[in-house]
Amino acid sequence: MLDFPNAKINLGLYITEKRPDGFHNLQSCFYPVRWTDALEILPSEQEAFDMTGLPVPGNPETNLCLKAYKLLQQDFSLPPVHMHLHKVIPMGAGLGGGSADAAFTLRILNKLFELNLGGDVLENYARQLGSDCAFFVQNKPVIATERGDVFSPVELSLSGYSCVVVYPGIHITTAEAYGSIKPETPTCDMAMLLKQEVKVWREVLKNDFEAALFPKYPELPQVKEKLYEAGAAYASMTGSGSAVYGLFKGEAPESLLFPDHYTVWKGLL
Template identity: 55%
Template sequence: MVSFPNAKVNLGLNITEKRSDGYHNIESVFYPIAWADMLEVVKSEEQHFQTTGLPIPGDAANNLIIKAFDLLKNEGLMPDAHVNIHLHKILPMGAGIGGGSADGAFMLKLLNEVFELNLSITQLQGYASQLGSDCSFFIENKPMYCFGRGNEFETVNLDLSKKTWVLVNPQIHISTAEAYASIKPQKPEVSIKEIIAQPINTWKDTLVNDFEIGLKDKYPKILEIKDKLYGLGAIYASMTGSGSTVFGIFDKELEGLSEMFSGCICWQGKGI
């Protein structure tokens, strides 16, 4: 069985306060887009994990796909199961678009179907939350207001599926620790949930990503890409997550992306 774990973007991201447990409270709106990896799972006599596409650094045992499989197996849901797993990696890693989290969440959904586990959405979300803060978002995979430490979600009424999304990744690696080092948490005057309820052409001056503000001086390329997207006619543009991917929302398709953003990974398509 094959599925296509897709990316998401952050429409705004506020770091509202530091928690007593060392994490931070945030608020954002997660929006799913059609840029995706390919993940195949087939029942097998032996366990096998193969990857193609973009090289994935680190130990395969730490991949969220494997962790998802081990989680359900250790829960006793498929004690004797073995599978062949093939991940074709398209989404750049550490890009602020949730590619790894999507892979883990979609693996849970695939296993639920392949082994007919009959897990509910709520149960799948519970398992996904054990893999990572934003993994449970990809279970329902629809626009959500995100709050708490990034693991609480509330459905929002937002449909941007007819817009054209352009994502530009300058292949700059920014660790989460580095992104947070430049942040001074504070509660915003207006919640992101209120801002995204307004027309999209009003977002430019009100919808911000706190990480972008903190990183723009150290990584001027991010601001250059953002300004270029606005120059090309973007209705709204911003860095997503902790970076370094920048996205623009358009009423039209663009031509020659790879030439305009030389040295970057680019994608153009629709939201979900």
């Protein structure tokens, strides 16, 4: 069975407090975009996992796809499978690609072996794999709180907008990003902010990581400014970086160019 785990962007991201377990509570709107990896899972005589596309650092045996399979295998008699992941979404970019791969593994296994697990149950499995993994089970816009794994519905459609995501090749680890952040209680209601016109978001919708990371990586504010100069209604870093995206009403301009070593994705929302 073949599926295409997609990325997400953060519309606003506020780090509200540090938790006793060492993680942080946050508030953000997660919004899916169509930049995808490819994941195929087939029944096999023996367990196998391989990857193509972008190189993934670390031991393949610790990949989140395998962890998701092992997690379900603890509760169900799953036969061996052959998993192939073709990696396209860059890592360390704040796009949630690895989390999407894990969640889609759960979704595919659920269908492939007719486990009949509902969305809430799959989300609970996904929460054991990573803070934002659960989002990709339902894969629709939500306001995320706590560790990024507690969701509230939000009526928000960016239909008619295109998105340009720019990854400048800077890998920012979660530890690095959170190590330079100072949690603060937000003074705004995110659901109310999102009801305003997209062009107003520039003044009111913030990503807390920008203040910490932009001075360290000047390429990031340069990308953001270039997106605004090209006519973006809203631009922001996503997640804990380093990808920066712009939202354009209608099609994004074809003249928007970046250095060759940058990775750029453009698509409709």
